[in-house]
Amino acid sequence: MDLDQLRTFDRIVREQSFTRAAAYLNITQATASMRIRALENLLGVSLFRRGRTLSLTDQGMTFLPFARRIIGTAQEGREALRRVERGRIAIASLRSLVSPLITEPLLRFQEQYPGVDVVVSEGRQAQIAAMLHERDVEMGILCWPNIDPLVVDLVPLVIMRERVPLVVAPEIAAQLPTQPGIEDVLALVPRVISLRWWQAEPETAAALVRLARTSVELPTGPARRLAIKGQGLGFFVNSAVADDVKAGRLVEIAPVDFEPLHRDTAMVVRSAAALERPMLSAFVAEIARECESVGVIVDNRLETLKGAA
Structure with a gap:
């Protein structure tokens, strides 16, 4: 079995004709027929029903996706080699x-x-x-x-x-005392957002989830939007929220009874x-x-x- 045989088989299926497939591949019809006979002999099955119309046998229909997968893999490999060259x-x-x-x-x-x-x-x-x-x-x-x-x-x-600051929406931050405790914060925010930034979650982050009325685990994008709308607070890596803090969409807070985190x-x-x-x-x-x-x-x-x- 070689790629020329598989490409010929695939093209005949697409064109529904040995003649048109041969013209597309720039080979003679005899060469196309020879390739298919060799492929059928190798597989031990007939791939086409030949008559007034050309159609796939059940075996041909079963083999077609595998043939196309091999062709696709070969093309991907060739392209990968071209990329390596440059x-x-x-x-x-x-x-x-x-x-x-x-x-x-x-x-x-x-x-x-x-x-x-x-x-x-x-x-x-x-x-x-x-x-x-x-x-x-x-x-x-x-x-x-x-x-x-x-x-x-x-x-x-x-x-x-x-740094991994704890952030909330500005309207929540405005209601907090000068030196808030975590209970002051949780009384104003309905849920804690958990983002699983760490391989092993620090005790500070785990404790925040345990103290919350509810918690939710989200990817960064939805988590930021939830926090900006005042519907949650969470520990975000600084690079994820720096622009929001700078623009005033989020405010960094530091509860007196919670240690700062880093990653x-x-x-x-x-x-x-x-x-x-x-x-x-x-x-x-x-x-x-x-x-x-x-x-x-x-x-x-x-x-x-x-x-x-």
């Missing part, structure tokens, strides 16, 4: 950090490498760990330290610490040898620059690891 980078990031950490670095990177394909995937911690484990991506941005048992050998390049994230690779690729090294360096404006760099091993690589 350069390709694949990274993955926590959803909450794609916009604040990757957008601007990507623009700067593509000024240096305009012909390089860049694939950015997003997801939760476990999804990014799986992509790194399967080597679908070369670099990941995830919570640190990593406690996912799927990948235990990750190499951190840059570790960033970001550590890291850019990681499976091996420092990944930095031997100049393109990846340049993109990582651009993201590292952006980390300085989003949070506080608590560990930067990038230059040391680049030298070692």
Whole structure:
């Protein structure tokens, strides 16, 4: 079985004619017939009912989606090889950090490498760990330290610490005393929003959920809208709500009986040898620059690891 046989089979089905299929493929009708006979002999079945009209047998109908899947996979593989020839980078990031950490670095990177394909995937911690484990991506941005048992050998390049403030709508903040306790806040807000920013939820965040009348777990976008409408409060990573706080749509509060929270994230690779690729090294360096404006760099091993690589 070869791709020419499968493409001929697919085209005959589409054209409903050996003659038209052969013309489309720029081969003779005899060649098209020969390919189909060879394919049928290999499979041990007849694929077509031949007569005044041409139609698929039950076996042909069953085999068709598999043939098309093979053709599609081959085309995807060929395109992937073309991309590798001109350069390709694949990274993955926590959803909450794609916009604040990757957008601007990507623009700067593509000024240096305009012909390089860049694939950015997003997801939760476990999804990014799986992509790194399967080597679908070369670099990941995830919570640190990593406690996912799927990948235990990750190499951190840059570790960033970001504040996780507790925010409410301005009309709720206006009703709070100067030094509110958490009970003062919960008396005004109907529910606590849980976003599961962490691999293991800090006790402070877990305690807030336990104290609330009700709680809801939401993705960032709907959670922000709920908080802005005064229908909930929650711990948001600073980069997710910084614009809302600046515009006055949300207000950061600090209950006297609740400790401030932070989240550590890291850019990681499976091996420092990944930095031997100049393109990846340049993109990582651009993201590292952006980390300085989003949070506080608590560990930067990038230059040391680049030298070692």
